[in-house]
Amino acid sequence: MEETGIGIWGVPLAILAGAIRVSTPFIFVSLGETITERSGRINLGLEGTLVFGAMTAYAVAVMTNSPWLGVLAAMATGAIFGLVHGWICKWPKVNDIAIGIAMMQFGLGLAFFLGKSFIQPAAPHLPSIPFGFWSSLPQIQAALNINVLFILGALLAFGLWWAFGNTRVGLILRVVGDSTDAARAMGINPDRVRLLATALGGSLAAIGGAYLSLYYPGSWNEGISSGQGLMAVALVIFARWNPIGCFLAALLFGGAGALGPALQSIGMTQGYYLFYAAPYVLTLIIMIATSSPTRSLAGAPGALSLTK
């Protein structure tokens, strides 16, 4: 403990560092899902999109030696996944939740299939900015070594929050999400808006995947995502479809996930595996506390099948 110089303060610092490091995929997937759900559709397939995005980003980064081209390629594949999901779901009687699970399985399968040959080579990593330069303590420097995508995600969250409330596009999206009939009456084509919203949601989710394979943990393998894509769907409900809420909830999830390793590092190993469940338990408790059997969730888009 003496050598580290910060002793018990290592725990909150490790949680903060973990929150920043782990939350980025959550931020992107949940922001993408927020856009999709605000348009009145749910996409549970983002787990598949995330993993496929991770594989694409890694493969392209290995081949071109540019991590940013990898991110762009991931976004393109994510948009394609979103378009497929959106196009299928526009047909009557098609269950969007089930299609999401199917797309997840398809995306995972395709990513494992095509990504088999990329487990070995090393891809260039995404850059990060050392905000901890002022400190001489290595722990603080490591904790404040913040990846560019995290900052972009934070900016995106605030940008989306502003756009939902203050732009024409945001208004159209909200109208479509709240009432298909009202949108039609306004001369908006709800199917087209939902298709674009699902595609955009998919491309953002794929950025989350690119972060996983190109920064943290920073390699491609089949176990790269431990359900971040699926968790992000729960996180959107938790954040009440509010982009800034998504950003804060993602930080909370990241922090909760870092609790176990942080406590272990100072010698508390009791119930280590239970700490992995912390984000899930937290979400469940908050969902139970804020749900009601008689009214739909506050802030929920009216046309969303999930809350009906």
Add this chain to the structure above:
Amino acid sequence: MTVQANDPPMTVAEKPASLRPMLEWIARRTEPVVIGLSAILIGLGLFSLFILMIGKSPAMLFQLMYTGGFGSWFSVQNSLSRAAPLLLTALCVALPARLGLVIIGGEGAVVLGGVAAAAMAMPLVGTVPALPSLVLMAIAAMVVGGGWIGLAGFLRHYRGVNETISSLLLSYIAIALMNQFVEGPLRDPASLNKPSTKPLPADHMLGNIPGMDVHWGLAIGILACILSWVLIEVTSYGFAARVAGGNVRAAQIQGLPVGRLIAGFTAIAGSFAGLAGMIEVVAVQGSANASLAAGYGYTGILVAFLARHNPLAIIPVAILLGGIDASGGLIQRRMGLPDATVLVLQGTLFIVILFCETFYGRFKIFNPDLWKRSY
């Protein structure tokens, strides 16, 4: 058609009309078969394109899939063994689906069912004979699995918590709990690299069905499917569930106990998934370990949707998917394709079949109500 004694004698003009009920019956029954089979064919077609694109022969792949899944008695038995847990995890999705609930957390009930069975075995092995031990282990697994999924149903009705998300969260929590138990209080000190519970002695394992190299789990799964079919189609509870699944308000106005139906059906569903976990422990693994989370819960979702939530249709679909699963190894060895090939095929089939739901009721030929207007 029974002709009653006091029926007037049939005239020539009425004769075709007497055939109508039979034709109607046939038309309504053919619709799911025709649409389902077409969907599978389209899915296989799309998958063939994918295989062609990566420069392999789809014909060879399907040939190997048949050989590996159903080509010999050995491979049939292999497929049947793999189908056993799928039958039970599919029921975990299909039963709540009748009430309009989408439960996707069966994996959690499988995992906890397996842990509960292994924990139950600890005091029993050596003190209680094998058969009563197995029964007690099955009960423990069913109670825990039923409670787990039943909780999602309970929260849905009494707290309005979305069951899809809550069952998913519960599934992740279950996996963390399993890791905690298997690494902690239930760990067999002899298991070094792969933490497990204490292995069961051979006489406490579930044996094979006589004359086959397939464990009793298959028979249990098929029995569960038949019982579920009876529950849904024959009993008044099943009827009430279908009414509530169609329209909750209408069911409540009729005075049906919707809350108890939801809690009960989800609990039964979960107990089947828990049983799948117990069978995995007592028939395959011999102990509870991380292999319990092998994805049976997720493949079960696929099986249930392919079977359109009909418990009897689950039996052939589970065997078919078990066969696809079993052929994975052969495809891998002979064609040099990754093991994820099977996942891609399953995903493709799943998407196409769900998409084809949109065609139900669109074709006049299957809908006798529209026949009059057709000519």
